Amino acid sequence: MPKADQGCYLPVAGVLTATPQWHKRSTVHAKGKAGKGDVGGSDTGKWPRKCARVVSICRPAGHFLAWGGDRGQLLVWAGGASYCGAMPRALITGVTGQDGSYLATLLLEKGYEVHGLIRRASSFNTQRLDAIYRDPHESGVRFFMHYGDLSDSGSLVNLVRGLEPDEIYHLGAQSHVKVSFEIPEYTSDVTGMGTVRILEAIRASGVQTRFYQASSSEMFGLSVPPQDEATPFHPRSPYGVAKVFAHWMTINYRESYGLFASNGILFNHESPRRGETFVSRKITRAVARIKAGIQDTIYLGNLDSKRDWGYAPEYVEAMWLMLQHDTPEDFVIASGEAHSVREFALRAFEHAGLDFERHVKIDPSYYRPAEVDHLRGDPSKAFRVLGWKPRTRFDELIELMVDADIKLLDDELSGRLVSQDRDH
Ligand code: NAP
Ligand code: F7E
Numbered sequence: 230m231p232k233a234d235q236g237c238y239l240p241v242a243g244v245l246t247a248t249p250q251w252h253k254r255s256t257v258h259a260k261g262k263a264g265k266g267d268v269g270g271s272d273t274g275k276w277p278r279k280c281a282r283v284v285s286i287c288r289p290a291g292h293f294l295a296w297g298g299d300r301g302q303l304l305v306w307a308g309g310a311s312y313c314g315a316m317p318r319a320l321i322t323g324v325t326g327q328d329g330s331y332l333a334t335l336l337l338e339k340g341y342e343v344h345g346l347i348r349r350a351s352s353f354n355t356q357r358l359d360a361i362y363r364d365p366h367e368s369g370v371r372f373f374m375h376y377g378d379l380s381d382s383g384s385l386v387n388l389v390r391g392l393e394p395d396e397i398y399h400l401g402a403q404s405h406v407k408v409s410f411e412i413p414e415y416t417s418d419v420t421g422m423g424t425v426r427i428l429e430a431i432r433a434s435g436v437q438t439r440f441y442q443a444s445s446s447e448m449f450g451l452s453v454p455p456q457d458e459a460t461p462f463h464p465r466s467p468y469g470v471a472k473v474f475a476h477w478m479t480i481n482y483r484e485s486y487g488l489f490a491s492n493g494i495l496f497n498h499e500s501p502r503r504g505e506t507f508v509s510r511k512i513t514r515a516v517a518r519i520k521a522g523i524q525d526t527i528y529l530g531n532l533d534s535k536r537d538w539g540y541a542p543e544y545v546e547a548m549w550l551m552l553q554h555d556t557p558e559d560f561v562i563a564s565g566e567a568h569s570v571r572e573f574a575l576r577a578f579e580h581a582g583l584d585f586e587r588h589v590k591i592d593p594s595y596y597r598p599a600e601v602d603h604l605r606g607d608p609s610k611a612f613r614v615l616g617w618k619p620r621t622r623f624d625e626l627i628e629l630m631v632d633a634d635i636k637l638l639d640d641e642l643s644g645r646l647v648s649q650d651r652d653h
Contacts, residue, residue, distance in 0.1 A: 333372060492559040493559075540621035
């Protein structure tokens with residue numbers, strides 16, 4: 230019977246044994262009941278690497294996860310709640326962004342200690358984290374933020390060395406395609422070189438960790454759809470080029486140094502937390518404002534480009550699954566459907582009972598020097614290997630975003646929304 234370390238409560242009635250042999254693949258056997266949720270039965274899993282706190286058994290049906298520790302400690306989770314110390318630790322760059330905020334929430338729900346890199350801003354920029362932020366002076370806090378910058382190697386080395394995270398999710402980037410044409414050098418530095426800086430921080434610190442790189446469907450650019458892991462890249466913007474560089478650097482560190490490093494090639498994914506200048510959110514925000522009578526017109530660029538749109542909270546699940554997989558690999562994450570920007574806007578206006586023709590005007594200044602016309606992903610590998618599938622479809626995604634923006638505007642107008650102050 231394992232003992233809870235660090236004075237934690239381990240309500241396991243059963244047997245949990247492990248035979249870690251750190252230079253080989255080790256086997257973990259688990260049997261019994263844990264906590265309130267009956268997770269009985271037995272299972273066997275592999276520890277695929279020399280590292281502490283590796284998921285060795287994962288049975289989604291019972292949420293039964295056994296983790297091995299390099300000091301011999303073990304812990305059991307049941308029903309998604311953890312019962313012992315030595316919890317897995319994750320570092321997220323880009324934690325203040327759309328995906329970072331959803332991923333932080335997901336990892337906290339899974340029992341992780343989560344650390345986020347944030348950059349200095351002249352005003353608070355952590356609104357997306359309001360739901361999970363707790364004052365670090367309180368006890369039992371598992372979410373922490375640290376100042377750093379993807380252009381500052383020292384901050385990255387210090388963070389990786391100091392935290393020794395089990396998993397690193399590298400989501401930070403200058404992520405706006407149109408803006409990347411205005412600031413190509415900065416985009417190359419942050420979106421491209423930023424990845425190398427983190428990879429080097431891992432190598433320099435010698436920390437055993439798993440690394441996720443946020444690659445993008447923008448890397449495919451002109452390639453004919455459907456695009457999958459074997460489709461050649463033909464990027465069409467400084468952003469796309471920088472992502473191709475970061476993607477290949479990730480593969481290079483995997484092949485050169487044996488780093489567990491995976492690229493998630495994610496197609497467009499949206500949500501009520503999407504940045505306000507991406508087309509989906511620009512449209513749903515405008516619909517809410519037009520409906521409320523405080524705006525009359527929305528100016529858009531190219532309505533004919535097609536994108537494969539999905540729902541962001543489901544896409545961050547795929548990131549986690551990639552780092553739990555036995556081997557580091559690259560995966561396309563997409564819905565498999567493509568729709569034009571025009572279709573997106575038409576559906577959004579229709580959902581709010583508004584006339585698209587009356588309120589939408591074209592402003593060519595939103596056209597890009599080079600456009601990506603048609604993206605549609607083939608996510609079969611993720612279905613087959615990770616068991617990942619998108620659940621929220623195009624119409625539903627638009628409706629939930631429009632509804633969320635209508636509610637947000639209502640809360641703002643009525644004064645119900647109060648932003649939180651924080652220092653960390
Ligand atoms: P996002 O909302 O634009 O978030 C980007 C994050 O990066 C923010 O937290 C931002 O911080 C941070 N960041 C920017 N420059 C930085 C710097 N110099 N140092 C440190 N942090 C910096 O992006 P997202 O939609 O969540 O996407 C997450 C990642 O996936 C990005 O790498 C993006 O390129 C990639 N991606 C996104 C999609 C998509 O459809 N959403 C698809 C494929 C790939 P601030 O909050 O301070 O700006
Ligand atoms: O543009 C057209 C625009 O800026 C989508 C990023 O997350 O996904 C995103 O990149 C389409 C383009 O996203 C406006 O020309 C028309 O064809 O919402 P977007 P994106 O460029 O696809 C990829 C996968 C990423 O990796 C990126 O980080 O919409 N469009 N009118 C417009 N786009 C914008 N932004 N604004 C307009 O007014």
